[in-house]
Amino acid sequence: MNNSTLMKQLAAIGMVALTAATASLAASAALAAPTAKTIQVMSVKDGDAASPQAAIWEKAPAAQVALQPAFPGHSSIVGTPVTEKLVAQAICLGDQLYVKLAWIDRTANTVIGDTNKFADGAAVQFPVNGKSTTTPFMGDANNAVNVWQWRADGRTQNLLAKGFSTAMTVPSEGLKSASVRTDSGWAVVLSRPLKVKPDEGANLLGKSTMPIAFAAWDGENEERDGLKAVTLEWWQLRF
């Protein structure tokens, strides 16, 4: 075998090794990447996290969550949602999870009425099966999502959905919300026991990570239903 053939073969072997190395690097990078879209849950034994103004929130890690327009689910409701981002924090206190959301919204729209008055709102969404293989676009026929929704008109809703046009309110005693107006917008805390009955929503007990998605509605911009700003992918709550 002459030298040049040998050199060519060695080069080829080198290329294969290099491609394999980069592939495993990409894989480990992909595995490592989740931190980019992760909210570290601060676990504490006692304290008070129910109010958005509670001092404990100053210690909880905060994530800047970029929002994008949800693509129109119904052709009858179209527009451009205005909320571009929110700040998310999470505290696990005893057997309860508290999620605080804060975002800019210059107008407080707290009543719905007439035909074009809508309330401000925000929500978090979890896959009921706890898997990020569930679509974050309100789930699908086989994979439900559980949504906790705060509305500025004072209603707090627990919803289950299996895709668009399937969202239904399911009572959840333990789901609570508290909200305040800030200088620039809203700060809201949604809280619920980690464990609920299976038909009530997603179980969060014993999880090391849990996919979570976000949504915000600006009532001033007539946002409601599918007309809202959302995360088009799952973030991860890391307990």
Ligand code: HEM
């Ligand atoms: C691209 C993603 C999404 C699309 C296209 C979408 C679309 C829709 C549509 C069409 C509706 C109207 C009712 C229905 O058809 O069920 C709706 C309602 C709703 N969606 Fe979504 N959705 C998306 C993501 C999300 C996310 C991430 C959340 C929560 C974090 C969420 C929370 C809700 C809630 C709470 C309602 C009920 C609104 C109300 O009754 O006030 N959605 N969505």
